[in-house]
Amino acid sequence: MDDLTVIRKCQNGEGDAFRDLVERYGRQAAGHAAALLFNREDALDAVQEAFIDAFRAINKFDKSRPFYPWFYVLLRNRCYRMRAKDRPTESVEDMEIMAPKTGLSSEESFGLETALLSLSREHREIITLKYLDGLSYDELAEYLQIPRGTVMSRLFHARRQMQATLKGSLDK
């Protein structure tokens, strides 16, 4: 069943149909929330609450648009509200955001994760959406609700900051 069919069912009061969306996007959302919060418990909490928000607002969903970017905005809002709880971020050893596709030594992976954690939340978000999800600038603008020019500038500064943290290995 595609997203649109599921959403139509939910709008007609078939709450069980929402299960499809939760199962389809739950892991992806948990990955996104983890990158934002760097705390597993908070991430799952945020995803769960975002799905509840989505269900409650499903009647307002514009069916001409894809589901996940709309949901991501809700998720992001939840993640940013989590900040109020002020729970500490987990260590890089306990919380890995990335998995290497190609052969990268464990030291290099650790360095990359550490550099990612050192970024501000906004920079970490744009770097992971760009590289780990392969989003285009227009998609980034939609997900982050910012103009394309701001995407370019934020991505540039995020890369620069990450590059500065990784400078040691880049100089090799």
Next chain:
Amino acid sequence: MNELDCERVLMAKMAELDGEKPEIFGERVNLHIEQCGDCRREIEQMQYLDHVLQGQERRLPNVDLWPAVEKHIGPRTASQIGWGPFALIAVLLVAYKLFEMLPERDPGMAFKIVPLVVLTALFIMISENPFKIDPELILEK
């Protein structure tokens, strides 16, 4: 020598390398880069970073969120009921207030109790107490 600053040049070059349309033309960017060692060095480093990051994918945790979500999305929620019942309450309260303003009225206790009864009935109907702090947002391990 062109008048572009390094930051704008680097942003444009990175957009081009990302396969996106840069905001300034390539010729002007390339001219600047040819003449600017700092920009060349930074582009090299950014390309290396690009290369390393492109070799990564997102680690997706194994979670089953449905049981936790399901508890909170009953078949009838306030948003599905819509604004009708709330508008009814507002009308009743305004009518009550107007009646109270009439001279020589004798409303009796009924008019004080009716709004409370209506509110209570509404909360029962939607099975949701808006003042309740929900302690059930427990994470799935």
